[in-house]
Amino acid sequence: MIAKTYKDMLSAKSVIRQLSEFATARGAEIGYENVFDFSLGNPSVPVPAAFTDMMIKLLKESNPIDLHGYSQSLGIPSVRAKIAASLNQRFGMDYTQDHIFMTAGAAGAIAHALRCVTEPGDEVLTFAPFFPEYNPYVNLSGAVLKVVPPNTEDFQINFEAFEQMLTKKVMAVLINTPNNPSGIAYSEETIKKLAAVLTEKSKEFGHEIYIISDEPYREITFDGNEIVYVSNYYDYTLSCYSYSKSLSLPGERIGYVAIHPKCPYAKEMVVMCGQISRGIGHNCPASIIQLAVGETCGLTADLSVYETNMNLLYDVLIDLGFTVVRPGGTFYIFPKALEEDAKIFCEKALKYDLVFVPADTFGCPGYFRIAYCIDTEKVKRSIPVIRKFVETEYPNR
């Protein structure tokens, strides 16, 4: 007898992973340089040299017993203090180390945030299009994920649908801005309205409704815009961060939860995260990675390539007549497919070695995601291929 819950999941393979595996296999046949693999959100720019140098310095100069020793269960205090200071400087917040809990990336952060503010059976709302991993993240925590349908006009929040779904059972709203897969950053207006609705409904329901804000793309914004930092607009915010994208460190699994200092029980919630860790076998992220990230806090990899790539793709998509909203950040763009079934559209693209992801699992059928975290040179080479694909397959679009 093995656990049914997880055994039943074995047949449900991730579409993204399947497409990525296809791309790898096809690459082995025709050379990976000839496969335009837009499937995976794996950063394509190197970590800053300062991070590598800091890792080497730690290895060479620290006492190995201290360096590799157990960190405190909430994370290394000095690292948490540096992260708090960096957030305060950038966003005008009042975090201290007591508001920061170190996690294994954003997935670890969201796992703790969810368990902090929900009990089994509580509802969590998210907004389509959404990162499909939110399904197991929420549903296996014991809470129940409900998806608010998209506003395909501009991929801001569909407030009409949202307010209908915002019942007393909802304890948290899980948002992601800039958004995977749409690439859209929520406007200040959207965040203000969201905060206003939640404040009103919290009063009406007699319990707080938290925002769990998934922010791995916070540093990747376009057209000179800064991200609208959700915690600046709503006190009951748990900000979930990962260095995966900003420092190009996805495999090192390093991030944190930052709990708004004005949130009641903020410091207790950080200590609760330590208790949650004991239950889910999380523990702290690797000590040396914590230390190196603490020392290079505020740095980012050279993220400008993503904007370059976005502009190249946006221009050709517009030129070819696609319906597409210009991304405000991330390394994704999210056009409407040229036929109703985006899966068929993406299958046709595969014949041209163009690997796109249909957006059915993102809660937005009829659209597809292009992940352009690849070399600009390859994006440039893909453009005539995209043209050929569209002009051949959809001559009367």
Add this chain to the structure above:
Amino acid sequence: MIAKTYKDMLSAKSVIRQLSEFATARGAEIGYENVFDFSLGNPSVPVPAAFTDMMIKLLKESNPIDLHGYSQSLGIPSVRAKIAASLNQRFGMDYTQDHIFMTAGAAGAIAHALRCVTEPGDEVLTFAPFFPEYNPYVNLSGAVLKVVPPNTEDFQINFEAFEQMLTKKVMAVLINTPNNPSGIAYSEETIKKLAAVLTEKSKEFGHEIYIISDEPYREITFDGNEIVYVSNYYDYTLSCYSYSKSLSLPGERIGYVAIHPKCPYAKEMVVMCGQISRGIGHNCPASIIQLAVGETCGLTADLSVYETNMNLLYDVLIDLGFTVVRPGGTFYIFPKALEEDAKIFCEKALKYDLVFVPADTFGCPGYFRIAYCIDTEKVKRSIPVIRKFVETEYPNR
């Protein structure tokens, strides 16, 4: 509203942590060298230089995008293959990479193993004395931990009590050999008898009963003895490992689950672990740590100091008239206190700056744990202090 389950845990502080904090505070007063801190199981010998060199080599010579990129969700395949080969060579097993799942230390390994083989409400048995973290590990997974009372004669298994508690509701038995806190390694006879009982009862109940074997101290054995490797005696074994103790890397959170190749669904269970990870926000351990451990597989830190320390303490304890079973491994020794209430005994010891842990939370009242993963020089200095404490406080023992 914040989650009650975890909020209620905030008041329950770990006795070990409290004592360790006391030791640190007292150290600030009188100099840490004067506090005989036997509270924490934090290794005191450095990681092998080969590990540090490998980390530096990886940082200097790898393409950073590959080095820090997402690893496959079950762990890096080449690392899993090296671990399988190393286990096969040492224990004559037939693991392949498909039987290995990489985890954040033993805590991560146990979290996955538990969720693989239990459903909420199922019972898991463990044997006192036991590592108190097993309580949150099991109970927060949804299963229920029941503790079999100790066999204080030799700290092997109390089979009489075990067979009484082994009902149809039991899906797994969680063992730890060599054991924290007793220091005892289960004999081949014990493991064989355990396997025989479980095989018989599995047949009777019509379902497998798994052994989840927590093995972080596997490499720390004394008197020239090798560990009895549980998987050699029972097919339904999930071996949970951490490099924390063997490589002195506790803060880097690296370990694995190795599922017995003859276990039905062994390979599927590894894939299930990947699904479990999605639910608990675990993901893979840090890529660079996986790679460095893979390259130094089979190495250990110089663990001989622990046997030296054990012998020094065992001799003085015997000389002072303590009831104590000679440890077979780990860096713990587990004497009977000189009065009924071990908490009072340990409080009296604190007056001499001797920090011992009373074993009530280990399920074995009246005993206490000495963690001797400290410098031998300090162990030597502690001996006259232990003599003075015992002779002063218990002159008529």
